Amino acid sequence: xxxxxxxxxxxxxxxxxxxxxxEFYSFRKTAKENLSTIAKIISANSTAALAFDNxxxxxxxxxxxxxxxxxxxxxxxxxxGRLFASYPSGLGLNALPARSGxxxxxxxxxxxxxxxxxxxxxxxxGTLYLRSDLGAMYERFRVYGILVALVAILSFLxxxxxxxxxxxxxxxPILALAETAKVISGQxxxxxxxxxxxxxxxxxxxxxxxxxxxxxxxQNRALxxxxxxxxxxxxxxxxxxxxxxxxxxxxxxSVSHDLRAPLRGVIGFVxxxxxxYGSKLxxxxxxxxxxxxxxxxxMGQLIDDLLTFSRMGRQxxxxxxxxxxxxxxxxxxxxxxxxxxxxxxWVVDEIPDIKGDINAVRQVWVNLISNxxxxxxxxxxxxxxIGSFGRDGEIVFFVKDNGVxxxxxxxxxxxxxxxxxxxxxxxxxxGVGLAIVxxxxxxxxxxxxxxxxxxxxxxxYFSLPDERPEFSKQDTLNR
Amino acid sequence: xxxxxxxxxxxxxxxxxxxxTIRELKKHxxxxxxxxxxxxxxxxxxxxxxxxxxxTRTMQNAPRVILLDIQMPKVNGIEVLEKIKSxxxxxxxxxxxxxxxxxxxxxxxxxxxxxxxxIVKPVNFERFAAAIQNLGYYWLLLNQRPI
Numbered sequence: 179x180x181x182x183x184x185x186x187x188x189x190x191x192x193x194x195x196x197x198x199x200x201e202f203y204s205f206r207k208t209a210k211e212n213l214s215t216i217a218k219i220i221s222a223n224s225t226a227a228l229a230f231d232n233x234x235x236x237x238x239x240x241x242x243x244x245x246x247x248x249x250x251x252x253x254x255x256x257x258x259g260r261l262f263a264s265y266p267s268g269l270g271l272n273a274l275p276a277r278s279g280x281x282x283x284x285x286x287x288x289x290x291x292x293x294x295x296x297x298x299x300x301x302x303x304g305t306l307y308l309r310s311d312l313g314a315m316y317e318r319f320r321v322y323g324i325l326v327a328l329v330a331i332l333s334f335l336x337x338x339x340x341x342x343x344x345x346x347x348x349x350x351p352i353l354a355l356a357e358t359a360k361v362i363s364g365q366x367x368x369x370x371x372x373x374x375x376x377x378x379x380x381x382x383x384x385x386x387x388x389x390x391x392x393x394x395x396x397q398n399r400a401l402x403x404x405x406x407x408x409x410x411x412x413x414x415x416x417x418x419x420x421x422x423x424x425x426x427x428x429x430x431x432s433v434s435h436d437l438r439a440p441l442r443g444v445i446g447f448v449x450x451x452x453x454x455y456g457s458k459l460x461x462x463x464x465x466x467x468x469x470x471x472x473x474x475x476x477m478g479q480l481i482d483d484l485l486t487f488s489r490m491g492r493q494x495x496x497x498x499x500x501x502x503x504x505x506x507x508x509x510x511x512x513x514x515x516x517x518x519x520x521x522x523x524w525v526v527d528e529i530p531d532i533k534g535d536i537n538a539v540r541q542v543w544v545n546l547i548s549n550x551x552x553x554x555x556x557x558x559x560x561x562x563x564i565g566s567f568g569r570d571g572e573i574v575f576f577v578k579d580n581g582v583x584x585x586x587x588x589x590x591x592x593x594x595x596x597x598x599x600x601x602x603x604x605x606x607x608x609g610v611g612l613a614i615v616x617x618x619x620x621x622x623x624x625x626x627x628x629x630x631x632x633x634x635x636x637x638x639y640f641s642l643p644d645e646r647p648e649f650s651k652q653d654t655l656n657r
Numbered sequence: 658x659x660x661x662x663x664x665x666x667x668x669x670x671x672x673x674x675x676x677x678t679i680r681e682l683k684k685h686x687x688x689x690x691x692x693x694x695x696x697x698x699x700x701x702x703x704x705x706x707x708x709x710x711x712x713t714r715t716m717q718n719a720p721r722v723i724l725l726d727i728q729m730p731k732v733n734g735i736e737v738l739e740k741i742k743s744x745x746x747x748x749x750x751x752x753x754x755x756x757x758x759x760x761x762x763x764x765x766x767x768x769x770x771x772x773x774x775x776i777v778k779p780v781n782f783e784r785f786a787a788a789i790q791n792l793g794y795y796w797l798l799l800n801q802r803p804i
Contacts, residue, residue, distance in 0.1 A: 427762070431762065434757070434759070435728060435756070435757045436757075438757045438778075438780050439671055439673075439674065439757050440673075441780045442673075442674065442677070442757070442778060442779075442780050442782070442785060443671075443673035443674070443677075445780060445781065445782045446673070446677040446782045446785065447673070447677075448782075449782040449783070449786075450677075450680065474780075475780070475781060478780035478781065481780075
């Protein structure tokens with residue numbers, strides 16, 4: 179609305195100014211030409227009067243100017259520039275220039291005045307002075323001004339009326355659309371719809387807008403349903419998982435409790451049989467009671483290992499700083515005390531500290547080091563090497579022995595629960611130790627692997643993420 | 658046996674475990690004044706002189722130690738422990754929890770309730786025997802009673 183009115187105003191102003199300027203210029207030009215023509219006619223007629231110095235004739239000639247009402251004063255000057263005759267006859271001498279001036283016309287105040295030489299056959303006889311009143315021109319301009327003002331008022335009025343009408347059909351629907359958009363983005367309520375005003379282009383725009391809203395609403399609903407569904411599924415799964423976990427815990431508890439009690443009975447009473455009735459048993463009976471006892475003991479060990487394996491899977495890991503070198507030293511003392519296994523040659527390298535669950539990581543070392551001790555026991559000089567190296571943001575720890583090793587084609591079975599590569603009478607064991615190692619390490623975000631071949635010793639590696647600050651990583655030994 | 662001169666109260670539902678325990682204590686002459694009850698209800702009757710023990714024994718003649726199994730029918734060991742430790746007359750009684758499993762989620766609970774010891778019965782008989790023997794020596798001979 180304001181823009182429309184401003185545009186109209188500027189257009190009107192520019193065209194009026196142009197019009198005025200042109201009129202002004204052309205009027206002055208015409209006035210000059212007219213005055214010059216009259217002056218030429220009068221001067222041609224007054225040659226004789228000047229030549230013969232006839233003042234009466236001169237006055238008569240000038241009196242003819244009555245026909246031109248806008249010429250308000252005139253004067254004839256003789257050859258010497260003195261005033262010779264004037265018009266109108268009653269005009270005082272002071273009203274005219276005292277002496278003649280040079281040829282040409284000038285605008286002075288609201289007048290146009292000028293001098294025209296009077297000559298006969300190139301002989302100068304005198305000068306004619308004319309003064310014209312421009313009142314008529316200014317009168318015309320006044321009328322123009324009033325007209326322009328009237329036109330402007332009319333234009334503004336019609337523009338205002340027109341824009342008021344247009345606003346109803348254009349601005350109102352657009353403003354309503356904008357208001358709807360504001361409400362929607364403010365309240366995030368995509369069920370709001372814009373009201374359609376007509377079937378014109380704006381109606382189409384409103385339709386498109388509403389269609390877009392419908393799509394957003396639909397997508398939102400789909401997204402909401404999806405999220406709800408997902409949340410519900412997560413809740414249901416979590417609940418199921420919690421129940422399963424509780425059941426597993428209860429199961430582990432019963433297994434450990436209820437399977438151990440009868441075993442204790444078997445072992446206990448076989449032991450009593452051996453101790454208290456040993457004298458009544460022959461060698462074969464003693465051998466058999468020994469077998470019973472060993473099997474029961476083995477089963478006890480199996481139960482313990484299985485429970486450890488299951489506990490490691492369920493337990494949350496508590497990350498603290500682990501003094502690895504201290505742990506390794508303790509485990510070595512525990513697994514193979516120097517007084518019991520004096521033959522073992524230990525080669526222990528630098529072992530950096532790491533963050534992790536101290537009990538779980540200790541279990542890893544126990545299992546790996548006791549394996550190394552067990553499988554190298556047949557060697558004359560068993561050698562066990564323990565060390566570490568850093569690589570790609572993790573630290574790799576290793577335990578190497580020069581023992582019986584393993585057949586490489588069974589590598590994939592090595593870390594599986596109950597998988598053994600040696601028979602029980604060769605080497606005792608339940609086949610759970612390395613599975614526990616694998617479980618603990620993968621829970622810590624690391625990996626386990628092994629290298630080895632038959633009778634060539636075995637190397638077991640496990641990697642743990644290196645969470646130490648960058649500067650201290652350089653300390654890590656590279657292999 | 659005179660229930661007023663009981664020194665060890667064994668609360669154990671597994672008769673084999675009970676026999677092995679008693680046998681081991683006897684071997685070291687520690688079971689002369691041992692009384693065996695087979696569930697928690699019987700244990701509470703004995704300790705608080707109620708039921709079959711009403712009138713036959715007095716609270717003043719308390720045992721030196723109670724060996725208490727956890728998993729028992731009717732009233733379990735945890736409930737027995739709770740009753741003993743929440744009664745002013747019996748709070749000072751030493752209670753040793755004997756259980757089959759170290760997986761036991763009850764370990765912390767037992768200590769919170771005021772158990773004086775928590776022993777996992779080993780499957781291996783040699784170790785079981787050693788544990789029982791140590792237990793007997795400690796609570797019957799070494800430990801000084803509160804009264």
